Amino acid sequence: MIAPSKGLPHVRRSSLVLALLLLVGALSAAGVAQAGEPERYVALGDSYSAGPLVPPQEGMPVGCLRSGSNFPSVVAAGIGAAEFVDVSCSGATTDDLTAPQSVALGSNPPQLDALTGAEDLVTLTIGGNDVGFADIIGRCALTSPTDLFGAACKASYGSTLDERIAVAGEKVATALDAVAKRSPDATVALVGYPALLPDEGPGCFPLVPFSAGDVAWLRGVEKDLNATLAARAAAAGATYVDTYTPTIGHDMCQVPGVKWIEGLLPTAPAAPVHPNELGMKAMGAAVLKTLNTTPTAA
Numbered sequence: 001m002i003a004p005s006k007g008l009p010h011v012r013r014s015s016l017v018l019a020l021l022l023l024v025g026a027l028s029a030a031g032v033a034q035a036g037e038p039e040r041y042v043a044l045g046d047s048y049s050a051g052p053l054v055p056p057q058e059g060m061p062v063g064c065l066r067s068g069s070n071f072p073s074v075v076a077a078g079i080g081a082a083e084f085v086d087v088s089c090s091g092a093t094t095d096d097l098t099a100p101q102s103v104a105l106g107s108n109p110p111q112l113d114a115l116t117g118a119e120d121l122v123t124l125t126i127g128g129n130d131v132g133f134a135d136i137i138g139r140c141a142l143t144s145p146t147d148l149f150g151a152a153c154k155a156s157y158g159s160t161l162d163e164r165i166a167v168a169g170e171k172v173a174t175a176l177d178a179v180a181k182r183s184p185d186a187t188v189a190l191v192g193y194p195a196l197l198p199d200e201g202p203g204c205f206p207l208v209p210f211s212a213g214d215v216a217w218l219r220g221v222e223k224d225l226n227a228t229l230a231a232r233a234a235a236a237g238a239t240y241v242d243t244y245t246p247t248i249g250h251d252m253c254q255v256p257g258v259k260w261i262e263g264l265l266p267t268a269p270a271a272p273v274h275p276n277e278l279g280m281k282a283m284g285a286a287v288l289k290t291l292n293t294t295p296t297a298a
Helices: 008-035 071-079 133-146 152-157 160-182 212-236 277-293
Strands: 040-045 083-086 101-103 106-108 121-125 187-191 239-241
Touching: 040 071, 071 083, 071 121, 071 277, 121 160, 133 152, 133 212, 152 212, 160 187, 160 212, 187 212, 187 277, 212 239, 239 277
Parallel strands: 040 083, 040 121, 121 187, 187 239
Antiparallel strands: 101 106
């Protein structure tokens, strides 16, 4: 009989320890790679996501007026997304999430088609055009100056906008449900609208040609829309991003450099009554902050 080697148990123990260390190292490396892997991020929405006329304008179709400095671009850089898909388009309504949107020099495909199910993050900014945002601004600019001590624009609409906001809320709820079904593992962030007018006071007539009464009314309309969006996000289990509060004091009545929202006559590259580059950075910061502080963060 051959006597067992006295060194064999030590060799076996050493081999076992080495194997365990290699295994743990491999698992740790895999864990680090997985934890540090950036998300696939898809941005959906209207002009408050696209960033019309904010340089640089890029992407197709040209008519969507999509900026490479819009808030989704800020978010993509902030999270280090390996894959970033921005299909937001100026003028989009909830209908354009599921159907092609005709724009100048082309057509934007249904925005939800950009969702593959591999997304970790989806942002959506929508609802303003369902309410008729552009028409409201245009009508108020014409009617409000006719009664500087009243609220001529408010009178011309009556309760119409309350009804529109309610309908828009229902459509946004449907959109959030569709996004959740297509991207079941993604954090879905519904992004609200920034402070367009001063949060208090009469406004800045004639720079922004709305009477004090209409300024108060328009401020309330935007807050009602944002509140509706927040409620719909909560009901759908999505994250709501408040961009109104962090942009107070940077509305279209402020001086250049302080204002993040351009007025009817822009003083920085941006569409009228839309965020400029500073506004887009602020909206992006609000999204990033919300994602880092809510339980549903990506």
